[in-house]
Structure formats: structure tokens, C-alpha cells
Amino acid sequence: MTSRATLRRPLARRRDLAALPSEALLLERLRAGDEDACAAWVRSNAGRMLAVARRMLRSNDEAEDAVQEAFAQAFRALPRFEGHALLSTWLHRIVVNACLIRLRKRRRHAETSLDELLPRFDEEGRRLDVTGPWPRDALGDLEAKDVRAAVRAAIDRLPERHRTVLVLRDIEGWSGEETAEHLGIRADAVKMRLHRARQALRSLLDPHLSGRSAKCTGASPAES
């Protein structure tokens, strides 16, 4: 068993690397334990991986722990890395998996029901909670910091199973198949969770956005 003392290394001396070497060379250096290459790779990816973990875990401390675990796993798995994807893509998946493991462990409490956030309908299938269109002339404001903060807060309120799918599909840009594979669920389950997550998010944002402008277009594409 390798002792902790053996694993301890002095921090790589700071050296500005103008750019990381090519993938093949980088991989070779990482596998060889080249301190400069390892340090550069960590520094060039840690911030972005931390952002991914924060989006999934909603806790900065947990996110940092997950990223640290993920890098440790990545370095241990380097000998088995076959190069079918970019190193950064491969690392991204390891980080997401580390987050998913933490999320599964967390799920001891009853999840927030999504039902209250989904649209409701009468017996004839008409929506009950109609609040009118979101004003198109407020679109320019949608880049504002308070809107982004409201959107992030709303995403945080989603039940974890649905938030995870929304984050992986709409924010991380994973395909339905990739998401299904990593979550261990069927592709149609991913679609359903994503749709429900989007509906719930829309409900959470409606009070914030429907009153955002005094002017309401209200026009439909075709007046009967």
C-alpha cells in the first residue's frame, strides 16, 4: 500500500505554460507523473469542473470535495484511459459521476413533490393557472443579474432527480442517450423528467417574469 508520505509531493513549481501540449503529449506527461503537466492540467480544468459540481450539488463545500475526489480518480484511471474522448471531456464525466454518487447518498429525505409546480387542467383539458404571456419587450432585461439569480434559485428548488436531468441536458449539453446511460435510466424516462423539470421551472419563473414589463403584447399568431 502506498503511504501518504509517498503520495505527498511538493507543489509543482510555478511555471507559466503558454498552452497545454497536444493531447497525446499531455497524456504521456500525466501518466509519467510530470509535476508541471499535472499542475497545469489541474489548474486549467479545476475552475470549470468546480462550476459543474456546484450546479449539480448546490453546495460549494460538497462541490470542492467532489472535484477533489474526481481528480484523484482521474489520475488513478489514467493508465486505463483509451483516448476515445478528449481528456477534458473524460474528466467532465468523472466529475459528474462523483456528483451523482453524492446526490444518491443524499436522497434519504422525501423529495419535494413536483405536482404543485406542474400545470393543472380542468375536466375539458383547459389550463387552470393561466397567467398570460411573458412580455417579449422585456427580453432585453433577461440578461440582468437579478433574472439569472432568480433562475438559478428556481433551478435549485427543483427535486433532485429532475434538476439533475435539467442540468445535464440543458446546461451541460449532454445528449439524452448519454444522460440515460449515466443515470442508469431509460431514454424515455430522461425525456419525461426533462419535460417535467422545464414545466416546473416555468412555473417557478412565471411570477418573476410575467410582471416584468408594464406592456403586455397579448397577441396570438392568429386571431380567430
Place this chain on the structure above:
Amino acid sequence: MHRGVTCRELIDRLHGLLEGELAPSLAARFEGHLAECRDCVAYLDGYRLTVWLARRAWQESDPAPADAPRALVRAILRELPDPNDPIGMA
């Protein structure tokens, strides 16, 4: 007239409609409903905007790659495995 297509049916299948996964005849019925129902048009607009907003929610607030906390980077580098360690070698 688009018989049988309720707001509920359309909203429940909205994902499929937007992804182009519905059978053409069903998609046409849903498009017909949208042509007559301003509530569903408003819902669809809000749904699309919701997806757009979610994709942009973390822009500008994410740390740049170079801004990872130094303590985290140190902790990661401190745990680098010994490259001569045969554990894990294929």
C-alpha cells in the same frame, strides 16, 4: 377543426412537438390547436424562454478555469498518485 386536441394533451406532449418526434399527423393537429389557442401559445413561448434562461443561468457567475480556489488546487496536487505505483496499471 382539431377535434380531441386539448390544451392538456398539447402541453403534455410539448417536448415531443419541439423535438420533432411526433407523428406528422399529430404534430399537425397540435399546430392547429396552437393556431387557435393563445393560452397555449403563451405557454409554449414561456417554455422556450425557460429553456433559454436555464442555459444562460450560470454564465458570468461561473469561475474562469484559472480561478479555481488555490486551496483546492493544492489539495488535488497533494494527492497525486505515484506514477510508479503498479495499482491500476493495465
